[in-house]
Amino acid sequence: MSKVRFSSGGGGGGGGGGGGGVVPASSDGSYGLPDIVKQFLIHFHRQLKEGNMYELTHIYDTAWPELTEKFYADERWPAAEEISDLVGGDPLFITLYRELYYRHIYGQLQPTLDDRFNSYENYCDLFNFIVHASDDDDADLDLELPNRWLWDIIDEFIYQFESFAQFRVKVQGKTDQEFEQLASNPQLWNVHIVLNVLHSLIQKSCINEQLEAFKRGDDPEEFAGDYGCKPLYKMLGYFSLAGLLRLHCLLGDYYQALRVMENIELNKPGLYSRVPACQVTIFYYVGFCYLMMGRYQDCVRTYSNVLYYIMRMTQSGHQKFAGYVVTKKRTQLFNLLAIAITISPQRIDESVQQSLLEICGDKMTKMQKGDIDLFQELFSYGCPKFVNPTTPDYSKLTEDSLNEPFKLQCKIFVAELEQSLKLPLIRSYLKLYQTMPIEKLAAFCELSVEEFRIHLHQYKHKGNQKTWTDGTALDGERVPTVDVDFYLDNGMIHIADVKVARNFGQFFIASIHKMQQQKSGR
Numbered sequence: 246m247s248k249v250r251f252s253s254g255g256g257g258g259g260g261g262g263g264g265g266g267v268v269p270a271s272s273d274g275s276y277g278l279p280d281i282v283k284q285f286l287i288h289f290h291r292q293l294k295e296g297n298m299y300e301l302t303h304i305y306d307t308a309w310p311e312l313t314e315k316f317y318a319d320e321r322w323p324a325a326e327e328i329s330d331l332v333g334g335d336p337l338f339i340t341l342y343r344e345l346y347y348r349h350i351y352g353q354l355q356p357t358l359d360d361r362f363n364s365y366e367n368y369c370d371l372f373n374f375i376v377h378a379s380d381d382d383d384a385d386l387d388l389e390l391p392n393r394w395l396w397d398i399i400d401e402f403i404y405q406f407e408s409f410a411q412f413r414v415k416v417q418g419k420t421d422q423e424f425e426q427l428a429s430n431p432q433l434w435n436v437h438i439v440l441n442v443l444h445s446l447i448q449k450s451c452i453n454e455q456l457e458a459f460k461r462g463d464d465p466e467e468f469a470g471d472y473g474c475k476p477l478y479k480m481l482g483y484f485s486l487a488g489l490l491r492l493h494c495l496l497g498d499y500y501q502a503l504r505v506m507e508n509i510e511l512n513k514p515g516l517y518s519r520v521p522a523c524q525v526t527i528f529y530y531v532g533f534c535y536l537m538m539g540r541y542q543d544c545v546r547t548y549s550n551v552l553y554y555i556m557r558m559t560q561s562g563h564q565k566f567a568g569y570v571v572t573k574k575r576t577q578l579f580n581l582l583a584i585a586i587t588i589s590p591q592r593i594d595e596s597v598q599q600s601l602l603e604i605c606g607d608k609m610t611k612m613q614k615g616d617i618d619l620f621q622e623l624f625s626y627g628c629p630k631f632v633n634p635t636t637p638d639y640s641k642l643t644e645d646s647l648n649e650p651f652k653l654q655c656k657i658f659v660a661e662l663e664q665s666l667k668l669p670l671i672r673s674y675l676k677l678y679q680t681m682p683i684e685k686l687a688a689f690c691e692l693s694v695e696e697f698r699i700h701l702h703q704y705k706h707k708g709n710q711k712t713w714t715d716g717t718a719l720d721g722e723r724v725p726t727v728d729v730d731f732y733l734d735n736g737m738i739h740i741a742d743v744k745v746a747r748n749f750g751q752f753f754i755a756s757i758h759k760m761q762q763q764k765s766g767r
Contacts (some may be wrong), residue, residue: 248690256317265270267652272530278323278327278328279316281312282312282316282323283331285308285312286328286332286342287331287332287643288304288332289299289304289308289338290332290333290338292304293337293338293341294338295537296387296388296389297433298389298391301389301390301391301394302391302393304470305391305393305394306391306393309345313349313353317349318353319353319354320354321346321349321350321354322345322346322349324685325339325343328342329462336432337374337388340367340370340371340374341371341390343363343364343367344367344368344371344398344401347360347363347364347367347405348401350364351364351401351404351405351408354757356408358423358426361405361408361409361412361433361434362426362430362433364405365405365409365433365434365723368402368405368442371398372442372445372446375388375446375447375449375477375478375481376445376446376473388477389476390477392480392519392520393520393522395477395480395481395484396484396520396522396523397522398481398484399443399481399484399485399486399487399488400488400522400523400526402439402442402488403439403488403491403495404494405434406434406436406451406492406629406632407630407632409433409434410434410436410632410633410634411630411632411647413427413525413636413637413639414633414637414642414646414647415646415647416642416643416644416646417644423452424639427639428639431587435636436492436496436634436635439492440489440492442485443485443488443489443492444485444489446478446481446482447482447485447486447489448487449472449473449478449482449706450472450473450478450479450481450482450483450485451468451469451470451472451473451482452473452479452482452483452485452486453468453486453508454468454469454470454473455468455473455479455506456509457508457675460508460510464475466654474729480516483516483517484520484523486505486506486508486509487517487523487526487527489502489505490502490503490505490506490527490530490531490630491526493505494530494534494629495629495630495631495632496631496632497650497653497654497657499533499534499537499538499632500538501591502530502531502534503531503534503717503718503719504719506531506717506718507526507717507718507719508717508720509527511527511528511531511547511718518648521558524551525554525555525574528547528548528550528551529548529551529574529577529578530553530629531547531718532544532547532548532578532581532585533552533581533628533629534718535547535585536581536584536585536658537654537657537658537661539661539707539710540710540711540712540713540721541585541586541589541710541726542583542589542591542710542712542726543712543713543721544585544589545582545585545586545589545591545593546591547715548581548582548585549582549593549594549597550577551578552575552578552579552582552594552597552600553596553597554576555574555575556596556597576604576626576627577626577627577628578627579600579601579604579605579627580604580605580623580624580626580627581624581627581628582597582601582605582614583604583605583609583623584612584620584623584624584627585610586601587609587610587612587613587620587669587708588662588665588668588669588707589670589710589726590669590728591726605623608622608623612669613669613670613673614670615666615667615669615670616668616698617659617662617663619668620659620662620666621655621659621710622682623660625651625655626654627686628651628655630651631648631650631651631653631654632650633650645686664703664707665703665707666704667690667692667700667703668700668703668704668707670690671686671690671700671701672704672727672729673687673739674689674690675729675731675738676729676740678738678740679739679740679741680737680738680739680740681737681738681740682736682737682738683697683698683701683733683736683738683751684736686738699700701731701733701738704727708727708730709723709724709725709726710723710724710726711723712724712726729741
């Protein structure tokens with residue numbers, strides 16, 4: 246992983262300037278920080294050195310956000326140089342502190358170009374420390390961090406790459422000096438280095454070997470190697486798989502994105518369940534891959550399952566641990582689910598269905614009539630922020646450069662969609678009749694007979710999708726996915742339901758028994 250060691254020369258190693266400026270140092274080197282902040286940082290450092298996971302979890306989940314809200318809601322935390330004396334200049338703590346410092350800037354403030362340079366260098370320092378830890382350095386190997394922090398490190402790493410890839414192609418608001426800095430540092434946030442980091446963490450942790458052993462029923466620790474048995478490496482390796490899934494989606498390689506997940510059984514609880522944001526992220530990107538690959542049944546199943554999970558988590562009061570995904574991702578998921586279920590209708594959980602109709606009901610009605618603009622509108626809101634992985638020619642950037650990756654993926658989506666655009670309308674008419682002349686149904690759909698015959702062939706083709714039944718996310722079998730089928734006989738369409746209607750009597754009886762069991766506490 247030697248390529249990870251990269252110095253852009255554009256920043257000063259992560260200082261970035263503290264909130265309110267740097268004041269003269271006091272005798273203890275605290276630079277006039279509030280007493281509560283000094284005590285917190287000293288306590289934070291002590292718990293990290295002692296490996297107190299209970300306290301570290303409390304610090305990360307509660308204490309850091311509370312102090313941020315109280316003192317640094319609208320300004321930066323103190324720069325690393327300002328707090329160095331408080332922690333004895335501990336390089337590991339300083340690196341981890343900077344990770345939080347820059348994440349706060351990205352999340353609540355506005356990063357400068359130097360911030361982007363310095364944050365990148367700090368991630369390089371952090372990952373080099375983790376990947377190149379020596380067997381002789383026991384202190385290094387004993388490092389442990391809360392699972393949420395480990396996930397956020399990987400998630401933020403991918404996010405800052407995505408943010409930089411979009412930032413560098415924006416024309417507005419940049420000075421000539423900034424363009425010169427970008428042009429002279431082509432390796433900054435290079436996609437190959439980002440991929441190298443993730444693959445190195447996966448390899449170091451032997452996480453794929455462990456997951457394969459688990460699926461076979463073997464003991465994963467026998468295949469974990471020297472590092473994979475340690476929680477830090479195991480969880481970073483696992484979260485790096487989710488990072489690769491996201492990264493390949495941002496680049497538009499959906500087959501490779503699903504291939505990364507081949508050892509993670511999405512139909513069973515896994516390590517991702519330990520961090521809600523990780524679980525939602527994985528299902529969001531897996532479902533999006535299915536959408537772009539035309540596997541609409543799998544997309545609907547994936548999104549309805551994760552939305553049901555989010556709704557349960559919100560109702561149970563655990564939404565604060567998911568943060569961004571409960572708000573932004575929830576709405577994105579509903580928009581993409583509306584697209585998939587309009588193209589390929591199927592039964593989903595009633596609570597999810599009700600929320601879907603409240604959010605997208607009117608738009609779904611219009612989409613069923615073939616309104617392609619609404620499909621594009623929902624796709625635009627729900628899709629990831631695609632990026633161009635290559636360094637641009639800064640002399641040829643235009644105002645539209647930022648939107649080029651999205652336009653390409655939207656074009657691919659629309660090309661697949663146009664083959665299915667009339668299918669919801671045709672299906673709605675087929676459900677109303679048992680037989681009908683083809684000319685009459687073509688007239689209902691406002692199509693010529695020749696055009697309508699083409700759409701009937703498309704209905705047959707699209708009604709037979711590759712659908713997951715068992716195995717990896719890429720696996721599947723071609724099965725009928727329509728609830729109404731037909732055949733032609735001398736210009737007459739003969740229609741029949743291919744799915745047995747639900748026995749509503751048995752459904753209500755089962756629901757009554759379930760409620761009685763809940764009331765009796767069994």
